Amino acid sequence: MAYPLAVDIGSGVTKLAWYSDPTKKKVEVADFPTAAAEFPGGVADDIYDPDAYGLVSYNGTLWAVGDETGSLFRPNQRVNSLSGSWAGSPGWTAILYAAIARAFPDGGAFEVLLSTGLPQAVYGAHRKAILDHLNCKHQFMVGKREYEVTMQANVMPQALAALLHEATGNAEVMNYQSAVVDIGTYTTGYAVLHNGRLQNWRSNGIEVGVSALTQALARWLDDEKGLKVDPAIMPEVMRSRSVMFRDERLDLTEIIGQLATQVAKPIEEALIAAWDHGANDIARVFISGGGAPLFEPAITRIVPHARLSADPGYAVVRGLLTFLD
Ligand SMILES: Nc1ncnc2c1ncn2[C@@H]1O[C@H](COP(=O)(O)OP(=O)(O)OP(=O)(O)O)[C@@H](O)[C@H]1O
Numbered sequence: 001m002a003y004p005l006a007v008d009i010g011s012g013v014t015k016l017a018w019y020s021d022p023t024k025k026k027v028e029v030a031d032f033p034t035a036a037a038e039f040p041g042g043v044a045d046d047i048y049d050p051d052a053y054g055l056v057s058y059n060g061t062l063w064a065v066g067d068e069t070g071s072l073f074r075p076n077q078r079v080n081s082l083s084g085s086w087a088g089s090p091g092w093t094a095i096l097y098a099a100i101a102r103a104f105p106d107g108g109a110f111e112v113l114l115s116t117g118l119p120q121a122v123y124g125a126h127r128k129a130i131l132d133h134l135n136c137k138h139q140f141m142v143g144k145r146e147y148e149v150t151m152q153a154n155v156m157p158q159a160l161a162a163l164l165h166e167a168t169g170n171a172e173v174m175n176y177q178s179a180v181v182d183i184g185t186y187t188t189g190y191a192v193l194h195n196g197r198l199q200n201w202r203s204n205g206i207e208v209g210v211s212a213l214t215q216a217l218a219r220w221l222d223d224e225k226g227l228k229v230d231p232a233i234m235p236e237v238m239r240s241r242s243v244m245f246r247d248e249r250l251d252l253t254e255i256i257g258q259l260a261t262q263v264a265k266p267i268e269e270a271l272i273a274a275w276d277h278g279a280n281d282i283a284r285v286f287i288s289g290g291g292a293p294l295f296e297p298a299i300t301r302i303v304p305h306a307r308l309s310a311d312p313g314y315a316v317v318r319g320l321l322t323f324l325d
Pocket residue numbers: 009010011012013014034182183184185186187188209210211235238239288289290291293294313
């Protein structure tokens with residue numbers, strides 16, 4: 001029996017979804033930072049924490065993955081998750097193995113039915129190579145647990161997966177024209193589907209996402225308040241939309257809204273150019289990704305009928321899992 005597993009390795013956050021029961025009723029989701037760094041010395045005899053999900057070894061290499069990376073390596077020692085050749089690279093593979101261990105923590109030999117996504121911008125060029133890389137037997141260790149995973153993989157554009165997620169509640173989504181704008185950490189992908197088929201000429205991505213807004217906010221706090229915030233706690237500031245200033249909690253909702261309008265300009269321009277007849281012929285437009293709530297007001301100025309996906313942060317990975325049914 002093969003276990004279904006969906007893994008969405010984003011530029012900033014890796015999301016996974018799997019079934020925690022054999023009847024496939026209960027979907028579990030989890031995430032960890034998309035970060036990996038290779039130990040220069042290769043595999044150590046003595047792994048300091050045998051239970052760590054973030055210590056991955058394979059082919060004689062040893063990797064720190066996810067939160068483990070942040071505590072052991074400097075930011076400039078991490079592999080670059082933004083390069084065009086990131087998907088399928090050794091660091092990407094270590095992250096995939098960590099995700100498998102997160103869903104199936106006991107180790108051992110088993111089969112995995114994997115569903116994973118690629119950004120629209122690299123899908124065409126990388127799909128075949130990724131499939132060849134994934135469809136085989138994978139031997140690796142996570143912490144001290146050994147894995148021998150026979151993989152059968154499916155790869156699709158991330159944006160298509162986000163639409164599949166919407167289609168579970170409403171089959172109409174796959175008819176006529178539907179679109180998604182997926183706002184991630186470093187990138188925003190957008191895609192239009194016509195009768196379930198991707199319209200390539202109206203689908204692409206740009207390198208603007210939540211991190212640009214985070215940087216703009218950090219700059220504003222420094223310039224306007226003289227407050228230098230540790231980059232490591234900026235994600236928490238973004239989530240709570242507030243920050244401690246001396247002994248006072250500052251509400252940042254309004255300034256985040258204003259900065260989002262500025263940061264979203266290139267996204268708006270890309271959408272106007274790609275959907276040049278306006279988006280009025282597109283029946284449904286969904287906004288997904290971790291940045292969806294932050295950028296929704298900016299997107300709806302260009303596309304008034306766009307609305308948030310259900311569970312936007314996990315829309316892609318939930319759609320990837322749906323595909324395996
Ligand atoms: N509720 C929230 N409020 C503010 N920011 C959030 C919230 N939830 C997630 N984020 C931010 O959204 C980003 C993650 O979004 P997502 O997981 O869609 O990106 P990704 O898939 O890694 O990136 P990409 O799709 O560009 O490869 C992170 O920067 C995270 O801090």
